[in-house]
Amino acid sequence: DAGITQSPRHKVTETGTPVTLRCHQTENHRYMYWYRQDPGHGLRLIHYSYGVKDTDKGEVSDGYSVSRSKTEDFLLTLESATSSQTSVYFCAIAPSGGQNTGELFFGEGSRLTVL
Amino acid sequence: GESVGLHLPTLSVQEGDNSIINCAYSNSASDYFIWYKQESGKGPQFIIDIRSNMDKRQGQRVTVLLNKTVKHLSLQIAATQPGDSAVYFCADLPSGYSTLTFGKGTMLLVSP
Numbered sequence A: 001d002a003g004i005t006q007s008p009r010h011k012v013t014e015t016g017t018p019v020t021l022r023c024h025q026t027e028n029h030r031y032m033y034w035y036r037q038d039p040g041h042g043l044r045l046i047h048y049s050y051g052v053k054d055t056d057k058g059e060v061s062d063g064y065s066v067s068r069s070k071t072e073d074f075l076l077t078l079e080s081a082t083s084s085q086t087s088v089y090f091c092a093i094a095p096s097g098g099q100n101t102g103e104l105f106f107g108e109g110s111r112l113t114v115l
Numbered sequence B: 001g002e003s004v005g006l007h008l009p010t011l012s013v014q015e016g017d018n019s020i021i022n023c024a025y026s027n028s029a030s031d032y033f034i035w036y037k038q039e040s041g042k043g044p045q046f047i048i049d050i051r052s053n054m055d056k057r058q059g060q061r062v063t064v065l066l067n068k069t070v071k072h073l074s075l076q077i078a079a080t081q082p083g084d085s086a087v088y089f090c091a092d093l094p095s096g097y098s099t100l101t102f103g104k105g106t107m108l109l110v111s112p
Helices: none
Strands: A004-007 A010-013 A019-025 A031-038 A040-050 A054-057 A065-070 A072-079 A089-093 A108-115 B010-014 B020-024 B031-039 B043-052 B054-060 B063-069 B072-077 B087-096 B106-111
Touching: A010 A019, A019 A031, A019 A089, A019 A108, A031 A072, A040 A065, A040 A072, A054 A065, A065 B072, A072 A089, B010 B020, B020 B106, B031 B063, B031 B072, B031 B106, B043 B063, B043 B072, B072 B087
Parallel strands: A010 A108, B010 B106
Antiparallel strands: A004 A019, A019 A072, A031 A040, A031 A089, A040 A054, A065 A072, A089 A108, B020 B072, B031 B043, B031 B087, B054 B063, B063 B072, B087 B106
């Protein structure tokens, strides 16, 4: 257990509503990531953070924003959810040096359904 | 659990057999290659990595082979057990970057 908690674990929402997913870590790691996982596409990077207020886009960032106001929390926001954003979302952290070797610890995932 | 197994190539083996899971990569400028295991309903779990200047690395019951000539990575699992049933993803870390690119995964099914 790398001390990663995702919330909510399951959410059903309607098209056009805002949604925020939270990733919380207890070990003060600098690098945090948000991935989405869809059948046939594997894991795709949405956004990542390399420190407080330091974030960057990933492969599939359109329609998503992130914020990191403190080390332990990395928030993913869908400003206006669409059905194409129905997915399982995973948060990950890189333990010390992990961002240089690819060793990440993942959370348990948040399943989002947009109707 | 989460339906991550749809549309995935599947390898079915008997308990006790050795398993070989293959992965082709495209970025010849990657520093590290990594294997992850994902059990149903859970997040991916790091298994083993190999640096680009190595050909082989062994862990506990697992061996990763890297063939840079043909851009091929493989994960060998010795004496496969039912608990090894999962989806396995390869990933690579491009040089100078801190973000992984994942492959689409292979489902391993182990029958007793």
